[in-house]
Amino acid sequence: MRQKRTTIIDLAKACNVSKTTISFAFNNPERIGKETYDLIMQKAKELDYIPNPAGRNFSLKRKQTIGFLLPQQFEGTFSNPYITQVIQGIGDICTEKDYTLTLIPPFNDNMNDAVYKVSVDGLITMGINVEMDIVESLKRMFIPFVTIDGHPGEDTPSINIDNKAASYDLMKEVLENGHRNIAIVALKESEYEKSMRFESTTQIRLSGFEKALNEYGISLSDPNINIYDEECFIEAGMNVAKQIVKTNKDATCIVCMSDVIAIGCITYLKQNSYKIPQDFSVVGFDNIKTSTIVTPNLTTIMQASIEKGEIAAKTLFDLIDKNEIATIHKILPHRLIKRDSLKKIN
């Protein structure tokens, strides 16, 4: 049977003082006499007393914790370096501020309810938009939150890149390199996401692709442009590559909305003796570290993932500390990174 740790009352009794005095000893030492203070500290050491943070935080009406609402189950989240880097950025700021970071699972479709069962001072979310129930719910519960890669509405902070411009840049590069038969691998959306009238990141990026294609007189619905939907796993990327070589052999370039998928593609293609970029060019999105490790190195769009997390966390702490509503809509820079996985043809 586990023992109970010493409480403030235990210590107060041991010292023959009130619990007020104990509390002052730990938080306002100047308010009590030196001898009493010394006695309390000595007895505290003897009895292993450390103020219970749960009681303390409850009393202070804070949690000293912010939450990160996972955009998907743990597997998808933790196998995607882009997301783990975002978490790293958040975590670094939390460490600085002496807060802890709680990971909150996505709770499938009824996110709304379950979020309330966890207690945090604020929340960082990814990929949600203003139409989702959770936005309204969080506001109703007065839970401050900031959103990365999403559009939670005018009055709620968000951190994004210019996804349309970024995907335009990527597709333009592909087109400039002469590719005209292109497989696009989009990020699969849930039925829930699809039901939104609001444009998802996938749709925005598609529109960026479209803009570039249009400049070359090509429509998104052109028979030479094929769009696939895939989850964001290595294996999913391998899978879509398999499909592409089976059904769409004339494609010269595979444009992926995520490096993870792109790397999955490359891995599958190389395993099946295709040469990259000779047989297929492949480009990605995010510039995760692995994109410099695969052979060939991946042409991709860099976005500052750690910084995204850091800024999101800082913004959230502003919200929490100032106790007021900030409406920052930050657009971080992106950059096309040209490497070796995109071949110039014709």
Place this chain on the structure above:
Amino acid sequence: MRQKRTTIIDLAKACNVSKTTISFAFNNPERIGKETYDLIMQKAKELDYIPNPAGRNFSLKRKQTIGFLLPQQFEGTFSNPYITQVIQGIGDICTEKDYTLTLIPPFNDNMNDAVYKVSVDGLITMGINVEMDIVESLKRMFIPFVTIDGHPGEDTPSINIDNKAASYDLMKEVLENGHRNIAIVALKESEYEKSMRFESTTQIRLSGFEKALNEYGISLSDPNINIYDEECFIEAGMNVAKQIVKTNKDATCIVCMSDVIAIGCITYLKQNSYKIPQDFSVVGFDNIKTSTIVTPNLTTIMQASIEKGEIAAKTLFDLIDKNEIATIHKILPHRLIKRDSLKKIN
């Protein structure tokens, strides 16, 4: 100014009942009359009342949260897929049990103090051993914990692989392939770790290497065996490879205690026009996903990282639920995975 959310008292007043009744309505509906119940639920909806989890958990003397004590700063943790997979495993079990997972930064050298400022029902730690102060501290505070990759003492659960056997297997494979001039890249230990009399994972693995070497009549201190210490980053791996080609050109194989380092080595070597495994063989440890993505694929020791996290979490929940001390010392299987980064020579 942020509003306050509705409390149980607010709702009680609105319904003209006591807060006991409200509490029963949410937790023991059968104890109150149907009409009262309906009224409460209706008013609760009107006023957006949801029981405050902080108050609830405090009252129930639980936190509904377990902590993961990061083995190093966020950067090192989140750039190492082995660790993120462990976290994934822990997270999956937390999700099942409706707990959340809190990431606790390592607090540098005075881990002991800071751990108490976070409130969790239990803790999962990595790489600590029985001599570290934190073990004693956690016990004194009656915080249940289980340790992954460490030896926290007889009476505290641990999850490990047989590191000596695993490293023996790895080195034996290297030797069987004819390598005799070997660079070993060990995981760098802090001064604090070095001060322990207890063997660290690094030292245990070194002893496994030694055993294999001895079978070939080679001592660890042989001039052809060179040991390097490195942090566990890609860049650190690149760095050590640079050192090795500069000062130890005769080495034919680089044996790394982590895939991350091995991949860093390969990346550097390839960037500098060395051929792997023709110029250098490289082997790693952990079997992270990227080890199948680099070219050549990495020969390594597989250990079930996700499963480690899962088992650790399950064990911890047993401790928490049963409220008693379990002393499970689990040794999970490992496996040598032969791939293409190790060349047979002579």
Place this chain on the structure above:
DNA sequence: ACGCTATAGTAAACCGGTTTTGTAAACCGG
């Protein structure tokens, strides 16, 4: 009509702290 048992609700204690308010004794200047 009586006593017994359910039923439906309330009051109060409790979880472990913080903080406001109160108060006795010491101190102080004139």
Place this chain on the structure above:
DNA sequence: CCGGTTTACAAAACCGGTTTACTATAGCGT
């Protein structure tokens, strides 16, 4: 020596819930 100010501590309220113990009323069988 008196009135006012400090000093050093304590009492009590509070944070938002749960739970134990208690009470009033209704329903029941006999």
